[in-house]
Amino acid sequence: MSEELIPETPEQETEENEAAEPIKQRKNGLYPGVSDELAENMKSGWADTELHDLAPVPQAGHTAARRAALSARFPGERLVIPAGNLKTRSNDTEYAFRASTEYAYLTGDQTQDGVLVLEPTGEQGHRATIYLLPRSNRENGEFWLDGQGELWVGRRHSLTEAEQLLGIPAKDVRELAAALSEATGPVRNVRGHDASIEAALTDKVTAERDEELRVHLSEARIVKDAFEISELEKACDATARGFEDVVKSLDKAEATSERFIEGTFFLRARIEGNDIGYGSICAAGPHATTLHWVRNDGAVRPGELLLLDAGVETNDLYTADVTRTLPINGTFSPLQRKIYDAVYEAQEAGIAAVKPGAAFRDFHDASQRVLAEKLVEWGLLGDLTVEKVLELGLQRRWTLHGTGHMLGMDVHDCAVARTEAYVDGILEPGVCLTVEPGLYFQADDLTVPEEYRGIGVRIEDDILVTEDGNRNLSDKLPRQADEVEAWMARLKG
Structure with missing residues (x-):
């Protein structure tokens, strides 16, 4: 990074030079030492670069x-x-x-x-x-001195x-x-x-x-207009390509750390958009059980899972928000697949509940019911019924978070909307939200079998409410376990 032009010592500045200085001091408190001759020279000899007949921005x-x-x-x-x-x-x-x-x-x-x-x-x-x-x-030198x-x-x-x-x-x-x-x-x-x-x-x-x-x-911003929907589509498509980039470079991540995954996705975000829409979660192994793991400094090991939660922000500031949980070596173990399939089934139920006229909370309730059923089926909640588990919220020890949120210019869009307009509201065409159920078995959780510990799975897609149901804007990325494995095999060559 270049340094500002400053005199060798403050004493070298003269009263004459002060007249040529810009209208405000530099951040380091020193005025640049500029002669009257240089100040005058810098005022002229520049081409007219004013732009004319500019087209309005698309929005x-x-x-x-x-x-x-x-x-x-x-x-x-x-x-x-x-x-x-x-x-x-x-x-x-x-x-x-x-x-x-x-x-x-x-x-x-x-x-x-x-x-x-x-x-x-x-x-x-x-x-x-x-x-x-x-x-x-x-005239006052601001363009080159400030x-x-x-x-x-x-x-x-x-x-x-x-x-x-x-x-x-x-x-x-x-x-x-x-x-x-x-x-x-x-x-x-x-x-x-x-x-x-x-x-x-x-x-x-x-x-x-x-x-x-x-x-x-x-x-x-709850209901998106046509421009906003097109931007969200663009963000999701670029995000899918970013996930492909990550899969292709997993061998390099194994040789380094989660930071390689973070950097790989960031490159795609900067090539195709303005930035990432939020801090990428590149959580390998037990880090996947930390919901917002953004340190991204851990090891990437074959045989474990990678939970990648990331989104490209477009140049007009609309962001995708997508999560995939991937087997680092390309193949789910039987237990990993069992947990993954449960989350996939929960997400399918949640997506099916997204439609005009439905309550915003419906997709969360649908996903949580499926996860509660699986946890009861696996014997993790004793002899409690599914209804009792849901009544007491006991499934939340392993599901932890809500199943989705509004999406748009902010990853958690419309965040200060009134409760009655948002979480107690009714879905209508043009609403875009995430559906992202998960199961997280902490590495130190003694209430689950040892083989479950350290496994975290989340699947997240960006869903647009349409006139007759919904559309998955991020469907270019596979979700079903067999499709994920085939997709990874194809990308890895």
């Missing part, structure tokens, strides 16, 4: 419809939705930026520091304005370019905090993303009203 029509629905829900109120800012990873390095889901959902933009504002027009409706950082300034300038981190779109791409009038975000501090009338803000915006609105908002806005935007 522009959908984001306009989403803003219109939001406007109708909160008439007469100013609505503020920030993208968020860079977050420090360590010292003077930052994490890769990911725009807030609410902001990206309503604008199609993904740039840091952006803010969408819906201003009430005084009539019915709102006027939308997107506030962005313009291209970095060439750590977020164009020559350091890349070119930003001009405000005119942004208007063409997003279909929203654009203004300089550096003017927004002052404007908001002087604003009158009711205001709502999506909190937790931009401290400067929250400071400007301190006396104008309430936590309760802001939470209503956040909840509404979460519930608005």
Whole structure:
């Protein structure tokens, strides 16, 4: 990583040089030592790179419809939705930026520091304005002296370019905090993303009203539009190819660790999308019994199982969420197959329960019943009946988690929706959710036979509710045990 241009000693800086400096200090507290001649030289000799007649982003029509629905829900109120800012990873390095889901959902933009504002027009409706950082300034040297300038981190779109791409009038975000501090009338803000915006609105908002806005935007994403469904399809297809990559490289993972699996899938995510949608779970052997094993530093051993839970996030920020449990040597042992088949049967029951008009909880209940039946059949719950086991929830010692969740721009999408709209809600076409039952026998669980201990199995697919039932968006990956073995054999050659 390059270092900023700084003088050999701070004393070398002169009053004349200060006039040529950028508008803010560097993060290390030193101003670059720049002569007047160099500062003047850097202002000129650059080609005009302004882009013209840009086509709108693919989701522009959908984001306009989403803003219109939001406007109708909160008439007469100013609505503020920030993208968020860079977050420090360590010292003077930052994490890769990911725009807030609410902001990206309503604008199609993904740039840091952006803010969408819906201003009430005084009539019915709102006027939308997107506030962005313009291209970095060439007159004051910002474009080459500032750590977020164009020559350091890349070119930003001009405000005119942004208007063409997003279909929203654009203004300089550096003017927004002052404007908001002087604003009158009711205001709502999506909190937790931009401290400067929250400071400007301190006396104008309430936590309760802001939470209503956040909840509404979460519930608005429960039913996906056509663009969102196409993005989820794309994410699932890329994820399937990532799983294929992993199977082809399992011999290298055996020679190294779970990290090879993690890196292999990440490469596919970066080639075909923006990133991974969440931290990949690459859990081999007994690590598969830890639900969110993301350390991914363990051994990969033939004869054991690999639980791979991973998803590609598309360039427009929609993620898949898929899990397969694979025999590392390509063949299930009899006990591994018995447990795997039980989870497969539970998932089949859960998927069958996903349909319009069904309660959201139905697929969970269907899967849990099958798993409870298997645990009773295997003698792990004494002489209790299946009904009694379900009444007491005793199967959860080995099933542990819910059987699925909403999916979209967040892996656990719509997370702040009201209970009555989500887990107590009714499924309708356009809802996308995961169905992911599992059985997990901990390595230290003395209530099960020794041979069960350390085995974890989960099978997860991304299911879209359709007009007449459902569609498995991740069906390019096999699920049935014989099909999994044949698929792995084919990929391994």
